[in-house]
Amino acid sequence: MSLDTFIAERQGRWGALEAAIKTAKRGRLRNQSASDIERFGLLLRQTSSDLAIARRDHPDAPITEYLNTLCARAHPLLYRGRPWRLGAIAPFFATALPRSFRAAWPYIVTSLGLMLMGFIAGWLAVDLRPDLRASLVPPSLFDEMARGQIGTGVQDAPFAAAFIIQNNIRVALICFAGGMLLGIPTAFLLLTNGWMLGTVAAAVHLGGYDFQFWSLIVPHGVLELSVIVISGGTGLMLGDAILRPGRLRRGEALARVAVRAVLLALGAATLLIIAGTLEAFVSPSSLPDGVKLAIGAGVGVLLYSWLILAGRAPRRRPGFAFDRPAETPA
């Protein structure tokens, strides 16, 4: 077919596609009727097949560049992931977040292991090297123990809460983002957080203030440390995808993991709002230590029942073969 007949025969639909692109608002085809979108899809498929013909027959003709630009504009309007809606938040927390928590368990266990290693190392350092104690543990802690009361009350608790929440969200996001640097910053943050807790816990243990100390940590710590461990796990997911991409190219392996990981990290980070509020209002309060520990235990039970139990597929009774979901080949 000559270039002129090619253009004359088909330019009608190109013009129609061009007009349809102009009606898209903010890069979206929202607010268009189903039949309009169907027509858009048809026009795009026809035009991209015209592009293929033009590429083959007239690679250097201006019409080929025109068709490419047209298709390149139209393609992302039709091909896109799920749109972001406010209504998607509730199902995300109800099912998607616990599911991706469970799917990420090897990384979360590794992350927990790193934090525990830091904790044990910190504890041992304080326990075995009395000469280093003064440099490992903030000196104010010894003063407080000498006075017989650890932990001072928090003044201006709302601002303390805002500070704590923002700082922890920052740490959680850095734990995730550190995955891009092979997870090294992530591992470093997990180890140092564990180390700091370990040194203080050991010093307090030597002074005999265990109960009081843990009643200061547990109410918020159950939630806060869980979130840091989870976001550490998401960072390790990224690092692992870069180091061991399997059969995929590194970029593909990374992009596949990263979207799941970032939603888990962001979702978990929202829990830090609750943790920070507890840390500013409950942990330093004058409530009896037993009550504080009970609050921490309650939060822990709620958190892990949700993470472990929510969003599981209902167990089906065995029925006919075609009733069961198709098994995925191993």
Next chain:
Amino acid sequence: MNSSQLDTISVKTSDNVTLGYSVAGLGSRLVAQILDNLVALPITLVAILLYSALASVFVTSAQGTGFADAGAGFFAGFVYFGYFFVAEVVTGGKTPGKGAMGLRVIRVDGSAADFGALAVRNVLRIVDVGAVLIGIVIMFFQPQTRRLGDLGAGTIVVRDRAMVSLAAAVAPPPVILRTPDAGPTIDGLDHIGGVERDALRVFLSRPGLSPKLRADLAADIAKRLLDRLGLPPSAPERLWPPELFIERVYLQLDQLHP
């Protein structure tokens, strides 16, 4: 359109057609970033001022002042990074700065960047900007100018090519003339018509002919034209250089057959 070129990427669509996108370069990415900063930094400043004003009203203790000051700093960070995230999600990958530069975020498979991908590339902005601007270094060496956030999210920033209008794309290529002057009237033009005019047009609009080949072709065409016009051996047109003759015939024919 050629995937071996560095500044374009080819995307194979689900219809098995290859689309070419122009990749945004480091320069336009940085200018877009500067433009976005012109929006983001004032917003951040206002956020800090509001936070401090709130603190100055409600804080009652020295300890609270410490919390409020540190909190204001973090808040500034969240507002600054949040600006890019929110702007990309709301506009579908086109912050005001990118829009002004004609840039757009898409996924490497050519589809629009969705919420998850935009979340990844914006959270990873912490590393790109925070870790001694490693993002710029990586963009410099990465063939498609992708920063770590783009690599993580599977996204790429492309240039919205200016839409060539269909009319411009289908218009015949321009005629290359050495003399725009139609010259003295040539006799016998009534022997030929629009078909010959179009044939001459093809010759005259053909770029890239070597001078020798062009001269040879012109001589051949001019000889046939002279015969078709039935000009006498003494006609002055026979003395014109062949290319000048062809151009004058074309121009005069074009007037006779618009």
